[in-house]
Amino acid sequence: MAELNITERQAGDVTILDMNGKVTIGEGSVALRTTIRRLLGEGKNKILLNLSGVGYVDSSGIGEFVSSFTAVNKEGGTLKLLKLTQKIQDLLAITKLLTVFDVFEEESEALSSYN
Amino acid sequence: MQKEKILKLPSRIESVEKAAHEAEEFARQNGFGDEVLFAVDMAVRESVANAVKHGNKLDETKSVEITFFSSTVGFEITIRDFGAGFEVEEIPDPTNPENLLKATGRGILFMRSFMDEVEWTNHAEGGTVVKMLKKR
Numbered sequence: 558m559a560e561l562n563i564t565e566r567q568a569g570d571v572t573i574l575d576m577n578g579k580v581t582i583g584e585g586s587v588a589l590r591t592t593i594r595r596l597l598g599e600g601k602n603k604i605l606l607n608l609s610g611v612g613y614v615d616s617s618g619i620g621e622f623v624s625s626f627t628a629v630n631k632e633g634g635t636l637k638l639l640k641l642t643q644k645i646q647d648l649l650a651i652t653k654l655l656t657v658f659d660v661f662e663e664e665s666e667a668l669s670s671y672n
Numbered sequence: 673m674q675k676e677k678i679l680k681l682p683s684r685i686e687s688v689e690k691a692a693h694e695a696e697e698f699a700r701q702n703g704f705g706d707e708v709l710f711a712v713d714m715a716v717r718e719s720v721a722n723a724v725k726h727g728n729k730l731d732e733t734k735s736v737e738i739t740f741f742s743s744t745v746g747f748e749i750t751i752r753d754f755g756a757g758f759e760v761e762e763i764p765d766p767t768n769p770e771n772l773l774k775a776t777g778r779g780i781l782f783m784r785s786f787m788d789e790v791e792w793t794n795h796a797e798g799g800t801v802v803k804m805l806k807k808r
Contacts, residue, residue, distance in 0.1 A: 582721050616718055623775055
């Protein structure tokens with residue numbers, strides 16, 4: 558089984574990525590990078606990462622969130638985070654990245670923030 | 673109960689998962705709780721990843737030597753690589769506003785955040801040794 562499974566769905570012009578598994582060095586980080594690049598290539602630049610199914614992230618995974626964020630910004634889009642587990646929230650707090658990312662608990666709230 | 677475990681792993685990314693798995697098994701065998709398990713897992717992954725990527729530069733002829741030690745004080749980890757070494761003080765602080773959007777450079781911060789003690793030394797015969805302790 559893959560380290561990270563990413564399921565894609567569309568809500569208006571926002572692409573939601575439901576992520577399940579681990580975002581760590583190697584396979585997990587590469588899977589996220591590949592998906593973000595493909596979406597940007599398709600002109601989809603409003604992206605919401607649903608992290609409710611992500612139980613583990615290391616520094617490489619956090620770095621991949623940052624890379625995704627800057628890549629989407631460069632294309633004039635926005636990448637936001639949804640439903641962080643407590644552990645991921647702690648890691649974003651330690652790295653001071655909670656000041657960088659828009660983070661939401663509710664999907665509806667996250668989606669309306671794109672308008 | 674096994675009080676010490678020594679591993680010698682090749683310099684490839686898969687060794688990160690292998691080392692983390694071995695650390696978890698060792699921690700459980702020695703009665704460590706979930707908080708220690710999480711910290712040790714994070715620290716082992718970050719330090720082995722650093723040793724493989726930045727120390728040994730993915731050169732599979734160089735190995736990463738890992739020792740886990742269980743004592744009344746806690747879980748001790750020693751990781752050695754065979755690279756050129758580095759000065760930890762020279763690593764930029766990833767929480768500085770100018771570094772926030774960099775993709776790399778957070779591993780050492782995580783190791784320091786989750787472990788009680790972390791110390792880097794240059795080995796007399798080359799390479800870097802990182803010693804870490806998580807108290808019981």
